[in-house]
Amino acid sequence: xxxxxxxxxxxxxxxxxxxxxxxxxxxxxxxxxxxxxxxxxxxxxxxxxxxxxxxxxxxxxxxxxxxxxxxxxxxxxxxxxxxxxxxxxxxxxxxxxxxxxxxxxxxxxxxxxxxxxxxxxxxxxxxxxxxxxxxxxxxxxxxxxxxxxxxxxxxxxxxxxxxxxxxxxxxxxxxxxxxxxxxxxxxxxxxxxxxxxxxxxxxxxxxxxxxxxxxxxxxxxxxxxxxxxxxxxxxxxxxxxxxxxxxxxxxxxxxxxxxxxxxxxxxxxxxxxxxxxxxxxxxxxxxxxxxxxxxxxxx
Numbered sequence: 001x002x003x004x005x006x007x008x009x010x011x012x013x014x015x016x017x018x019x020x021x022x023x024x025x026x027x028x029x030x031x032x033x034x035x036x037x038x039x040x041x042x043x044x045x046x047x048x049x050x051x052x053x054x055x056x057x058x059x060x061x062x063x064x065x066x067x068x069x070x071x072x073x074x075x076x077x078x079x080x081x082x083x084x085x086x087x088x089x090x091x092x093x094x095x096x097x098x099x100x101x102x103x104x105x106x107x108x109x110x111x112x113x114x115x116x117x118x119x120x121x122x123x124x125x126x127x128x129x130x131x132x133x134x135x136x137x138x139x140x141x142x143x144x145x146x147x148x149x150x151x152x153x154x155x156x157x158x159x160x161x162x163x164x165x166x167x168x169x170x171x172x173x174x175x176x177x178x179x180x181x182x183x184x185x186x187x188x189x190x191x192x193x194x195x196x197x198x199x200x201x202x203x204x205x206x207x208x209x210x211x212x213x214x215x216x217x218x219x220x221x222x223x224x225x226x227x228x229x230x231x232x233x234x235x236x237x238x239x240x241x242x243x244x245x246x247x248x249x250x251x252x253x254x255x256x257x258x259x260x261x262x263x264x265x266x267x268x269x270x271x272x273x274x275x276x277x278x279x280x281x282x283x284x285x286x287x288x289x290x291x292x293x294x295x296x297x298x299x
Contacts, residue, residue: 043298046075046107048240048273051285056080061088062098067282069102071289077108077271078136079144083125085132092136107269108140108212108238109133110182114147115164126168134175139269140238141172142212144182148196150189157191161204169208180210180238188221197221201232211235214273215258216242229261236262239270245278247288256297263299 056064076099080088087095099106113125133141148157169179187197213236215225229236239262244250277284292298
């Protein structure tokens with residue numbers, strides 16, 4: 001099965017303005033389980049629904065949402081917006097209600113649309129998406145990938161981060177939503193001797209673009225998430241907590257200093273994402289919740 005990183009890299013080549021991640025998949029919990037989940041879910045633990053993408057395809061979004069609710073997750077980040085304005089095939093308000101009825105909130109979304117020949121048309125696509133996610137009650141909309149890599153130029157980077165993303169962030173702010181960017185590891189390569197991720201941070205407006213740091217991909221890029229949070233303390237209000245498989249399973253990432261620095265910086269939200277599995281997707285998503293729920297450094 002094609003993993004997410006490979007999928008997004010291929011998608012990043014499609015600069016004709018098409019939707020990059022058309023129907024990524026998701027999860028959220030059951031109504032009867034919501035009261036039980038509220039008793040056990042004592043911490044502010046979120047889930048990127050892409051973690052259960054195959055189950056959503058096989059079982060449907062309603063069933064998966066019920067499963068996630070029973071696990072104890074509270075906040076949800078989606079990855080299933082389509083051009084018809086629906087989220088996982090549902091009207092955004094209906095999706096919000098289902099999640100709320102199960103004791104959860106959809107608070108963030110991953111969705112992509114690259115620059116085509118007509119930026120006004122591209123921004124119109126985003127305006128429609130912003131209205132949909134406002135109806136769903138989202139706090140954040142996040143671009144999960146960009147075509148900026150070591151083969152790009154500084155002009156390419158500025159076109160995206162200083163111009164295009166700025167305009168999206170401005171429009172999103174008008175709807176009470178923050179716009180952000182999610183990294184992989186290729187952002188830690190270089191353009192003209194400078195690290196791409198630093199260039200992205202330094203060529204984007206802090207008032208209009210935040211960065212959802214994926215701590216696993218930062219580590220894979222050879223950098224330290226904590227050092228980035230210290231260097232840019234106001235740019236990472238949202239994190240992706242990720243490991244090789246289930247959170248904590250590899251034993252190679254020390255999450256304690258990451259959470260401590262993030263909280264010190266005023267981190268607002270964070271989401272577990274599981275892309276690869278040791279067991280079934282549900283087993284590894286549950287293991288991730290259990291690991292973090294037991295960690296004394298997680299609030």
